[in-house]
Amino acid sequence: MDYPEAFRAAVARVRAEGRYRVFANLRRRKGEFPRARWRTADGDVREVTVWCSNDYLGMGQRPCVTESMKQAIDDVGAGAGGTRNISGTTHYHVELEQSLADLHGKEAALLFTSGYIANEATIATLGRILPGLIIYSDELNHASMIEGAKGARCEKHIWRHNDVAHLEELLRAAPKEAPKLIAFESVYSMDGDIGPVREVCDLAEKYSALTYLDEVHAVGLYGLRGGGVAERDGVMHRVDIIEGTLGKAIGVMGGYIAADAVIVDAVRSWAPGFIFTTSLAPALAAGARASVEYLKSAHELREHHQERAATLKKRLAGAGFPVMPSVTHIVPVQVGDPVLCKRITDALLDDHGIYVQPINYPTVPKGTERLRLTPTPLHDDAMFDELIAAMDEVWTRFRAVRAA
Numbered sequence: 427m428d429y430p431e432a433f434r435a436a437v438a439r440v441r442a443e444g445r446y447r448v449f450a451n452l453r454r455r456k457g458e459f460p461r462a463r464w465r466t467a468d469g470d471v472r473e474v475t476v477w478c479s480n481d482y483l484g485m486g487q488r489p490c491v492t493e494s495m496k497q498a499i500d501d502v503g504a505g506a507g508g509t510r511n512i513s514g515t516t517h518y519h520v521e522l523e524q525s526l527a528d529l530h531g532k533e534a535a536l537l538f539t540s541g542y543i544a545n546e547a548t549i550a551t552l553g554r555i556l557p558g559l560i561i562y563s564d565e566l567n568h569a570s571m572i573e574g575a576k577g578a579r580c581e582k583h584i585w586r587h588n589d590v591a592h593l594e595e596l597l598r599a600a601p602k603e604a605p606k607l608i609a610f611e612s613v614y615s616m617d618g619d620i621g622p623v624r625e626v627c628d629l630a631e632k633y634s635a636l637t638y639l640d641e642v643h644a645v646g647l648y649g650l651r652g653g654g655v656a657e658r659d660g661v662m663h664r665v666d667i668i669e670g671t672l673g674k675a676i677g678v679m680g681g682y683i684a685a686d687a688v689i690v691d692a693v694r695s696w697a698p699g700f701i702f703t704t705s706l707a708p709a710l711a712a713g714a715r716a717s718v719e720y721l722k723s724a725h726e727l728r729e730h731h732q733e734r735a736a737t738l739k740k741r742l743a744g745a746g747f748p749v750m751p752s753v754t755h756i757v758p759v760q761v762g763d764p765v766l767c768k769r770i771t772d773a774l775l776d777d778h779g780i781y782v783q784p785i786n787y788p789t790v791p792k793g794t795e796r797l798r799l800t801p802t803p804l805h806d807d808a809m810f811d812e813l814i815a816a817m818d819e820v821w822t823r824f825r826a827v828r829a830a
């Protein structure tokens with residue numbers, strides 16, 4: 427086997443499809459988010475504005491978060507020093523789990539090293555704990571849930587995105603007594619639409635299924651205390667397992683589930699992805715807890731965030747850009763071609779200091795390539811002006827499609 431050639435060919439396949447990824451080398455500056463410095467391939471350093479961060483509220487730079495992280499490092503040092511079972515559980519982890527359980531109105535919560543691992547490990551483990559489990563997965567579920575469902579090694583059905591009639595059809599066809607898990611998301615991060623949480627809970631009750639809700643793009647952002655869409659819609663108590671990340675609106679790193687104590691205890695006891703890995707650094711847990719607690723009363727910040735997103739959508743639509751229909755803080759603008767999408771974002775960065783990553787297949791279906799803008803409360807009107815002027819120039823230059 428010519429190993430180097432095999433690797434080269436693997437990369438060449440990705441390039442041929444126009445989806446070879448180039449990472450922007452950024453240096454954020456604390457206190458100046460969303461401004462950052464970008465180091466070009468030639469080693470130049472340029473000022474840019476970041477338009478595609480998932481640090482939706484800029485919590486990653488908020489002093490209450492960064493100070494608590496520094497304090498934790500000064501108090502206990504850098505790493506956790508072990509798995510949760512072997513010396514790696516600190517008071518910071520325990521307090522953060524209590525804070526997250528409280529956020530979601532659940533008895534308990536369990537930390538993982540990322541939201542990806544939380545999904546993958548929990549769903550796979552449910553498949554092992556519940557013999558004969560049937561998983562019902564929304565067709566647009568995140569890769570981490572899909573991998574979890576594969577790892578569950580059980581029967582699976584994909585229901586058409588947000589289509590509860592299709593979900594019911596599938597549920598009805600299964601044996602009544604079979605254990606069932608419905609896995610879906612609240613905010614879908616590429617289109618900015620929202621899952622039918624209440625209707626899914628109704629079906630789960632009717633067919634005795636468990637519900638598993640990924641609130642990764644909603645925690646901190648929706649609901650009176652930032653508990654997510656399930657909190658906003660008054661159905662948090664009806665969702666069996668809520669999964670979230672500490673890496674997006676919370677601004678730090680890590681993932682978790684929140685559920686009844688008996689469920690959390692079972693996952694804690696069975697999931698390899700939880701058991702056999704070093705626990706989160708204490709400073710991460712400290713920073714995440716400070717952020718979660720801050721966000722429980724940050725209504726104005728959440729309202730400001732929603733205002734910014736609504737205003738940007740309106741302004742882009744007014745300027746003739748094909749803004750896709752989003753009911754959330756996510757602002758997707760359709761381009762529809764992977765090569766053009768990349769040329770547009772390159773030009774925005776090179777010529778205008780606007781950083782937005784192109785979103786191409788397989789993250790979104792072919793033909794729906796797009797820019798995915800995520801305005802935060804720290805993106806002001808002057809930045810909106812800059813963005814729209816830059817997009818106008820680039821759209822004209824490349825004759826990209828405007829809205830009808």
Ligand SMILES: *Cc1c(COP(=O)(O)O)cnc(C)c1O
Nearest residue numbers: 540541542568615642671673681
């Ligand atoms: C980002 C993401 C995850 C993974 O969370 P991380 O903490 O970044 O690993 C899970 N689910 C969805 C829907 C996501 O977008």
